[in-house]
Amino acid sequence: MCIFMTQLKRSRILQMALRNSDPTKQDGRDELFLLRAIKIAFVVALYWFVSITMVFVNNHLLDSKELDAPLFVTWVQCVVSVGLCWIISLVSLVKPLCADFPAMKVDLNVSLQILPLSVVFVAMIAFNNLCLKHVGVAFYTVGRSLSTVFNVLLSYVILKQTTSLYAMLCCGIILGGFWLGVDQEDAAGSLSWIGVVYGVLASACVSLNAIFTKKVMPVVDGSIWKLSYYNNLNACVLFLPLITIFGELPRVFSFSRVSDGHFWGMMVLGGFFGFAIGYVTGLQIKFTSPLTHNVSGTAKACAQTVIAVALEHSHKSWLWWSSNMMVLGGSFAYTWVKGLEMKKGSTSQETPVTAEKTKTDTGV
Numbered sequence: 425m426c427i428f429m430t431q432l433k434r435s436r437i438l439q440m441a442l443r444n445s446d447p448t449k450q451d452g453r454d455e456l457f458l459l460r461a462i463k464i465a466f467v468v469a470l471y472w473f474v475s476i477t478m479v480f481v482n483n484h485l486l487d488s489k490e491l492d493a494p495l496f497v498t499w500v501q502c503v504v505s506v507g508l509c510w511i512i513s514l515v516s517l518v519k520p521l522c523a524d525f526p527a528m529k530v531d532l533n534v535s536l537q538i539l540p541l542s543v544v545f546v547a548m549i550a551f552n553n554l555c556l557k558h559v560g561v562a563f564y565t566v567g568r569s570l571s572t573v574f575n576v577l578l579s580y581v582i583l584k585q586t587t588s589l590y591a592m593l594c595c596g597i598i599l600g601g602f603w604l605g606v607d608q609e610d611a612a613g614s615l616s617w618i619g620v621v622y623g624v625l626a627s628a629c630v631s632l633n634a635i636f637t638k639k640v641m642p643v644v645d646g647s648i649w650k651l652s653y654y655n656n657l658n659a660c661v662l663f664l665p666l667i668t669i670f671g672e673l674p675r676v677f678s679f680s681r682v683s684d685g686h687f688w689g690m691m692v693l694g695g696f697f698g699f700a701i702g703y704v705t706g707l708q709i710k711f712t713s714p715l716t717h718n719v720s721g722t723a724k725a726c727a728q729t730v731i732a733v734a735l736e737h738s739h740k741s742w743l744w745w746s747s748n749m750m751v752l753g754g755s756f757a758y759t760w761v762k763g764l765e766m767k768k769g770s771t772s773q774e775t776p777v778t779a780e781k782t783k784t785d786t787g788v
Contacts, residue, residue, distance in 0.1 A: 464711050471708045472724050478697035479561055479728060485694055486557035491679045493672040497691065498553050499663040504695025505656040509649065526647050535654055537643045541636040542658035548629035549659070550666070551622045558619025559609075561732035562740075565725045566605035567623030569598055569751040572758050574631035582635055588765060594758035601750025608744040652702055718759040722752050 516525035609615040644650035
């Protein structure tokens with residue numbers, strides 16, 4: 425009897441082992457993992473392609489020696505974004521399976537409520553493009569590197585949110601890299617101080633834009649696409665007086681290639697990539713995580729700088745490269761520290777709930 429029971433146990437163990445080591449199931453899991461890995465790699469590559477291409481296309485348009493009208497170029501891109509919102513919205517109504525997109529309409533009340541954010545949005549994209557115009561792609565990462573520092577500063581001033589010592593140290597590394605980069609660019613004789621000023625202002629506006637976005641999200645029912653639509657719609661109106669004040673209209677009308685199809689094709693392409701970056705950013709966060717998205721963005725900025733230097737055939741000192749590494753390293757470290765802090769905070773918030781549930785379950 426004892427021998428029979430022993431053999432029965434052994435046969436059950438053998439069956440369980442065979443069941444768990446089923447090659448079909450194992451292959452299915454491997455195939456599922458491989459498919460997901462391919463999807464993630466494709467989404468990250470798509471984000472890199474759209475983001476890097478957008479920067480180089482904008483730099484090409486803004487660096488034109490014939491047309492010195494950066495605000496007009498930015499206005500055209502906003503018009504293209506609004507047009508794309510309408511087109512995708514109509515496609516979504518006709519064929520819902522082809523595009524999941526909210527219906528777009530002009531609501532004056534919503535537009536007025538979003539207007540404060542739109543003012544910051546206009547300043548952000550205007551200063552961003554002006555910075556890109558004056559400093560070029562190679563120095564663009566360093567020139568626009570203070571967004572994280574302004575985010576910490578404005579969060580404390582406006583939202584009264586404090587920042588940990590480790591996060592402050594990361595900001596110190598970013599600041600050090602910024603000043604070293606400015607110094608090395610100046611030593612190379614290619615520094616544009618007005619471009620640096622535009623970069624600092626753009627960084628401040630990026631932080632303000634994030635803070636104002638949180639406040640107005642309920643107005644558009646939490647829809648990023650509706651917010652983008654109304655922001656670009658308001659921007660189309662807000663840019664018109666700025667284009668007139670800064671005297672860009674005569675430059676546009678006297679532009680020799682104003683009827684050139686290639687020029688307008690590049691303008692529309694710039695607007696398309698400006699619109700697409702919002703989609704691929706959300707797609708990357710969806711397939712990975714916000715932390716991975718920030719890490720990917722940091723790596724993308726590094727690759728973007730290397731590509732720009734290679735295309736320009738310029739020689740940079742090791743201190744210049746060190747400034748970029750400090751900025752990128754500080755940004756990565758800050759993202760990592762904030763991710764750990766958020767994870768720790770969510771764990772500490774969940775602990776009392778878990779303890780209370782345990783008490784209830786045990787009848788305490």
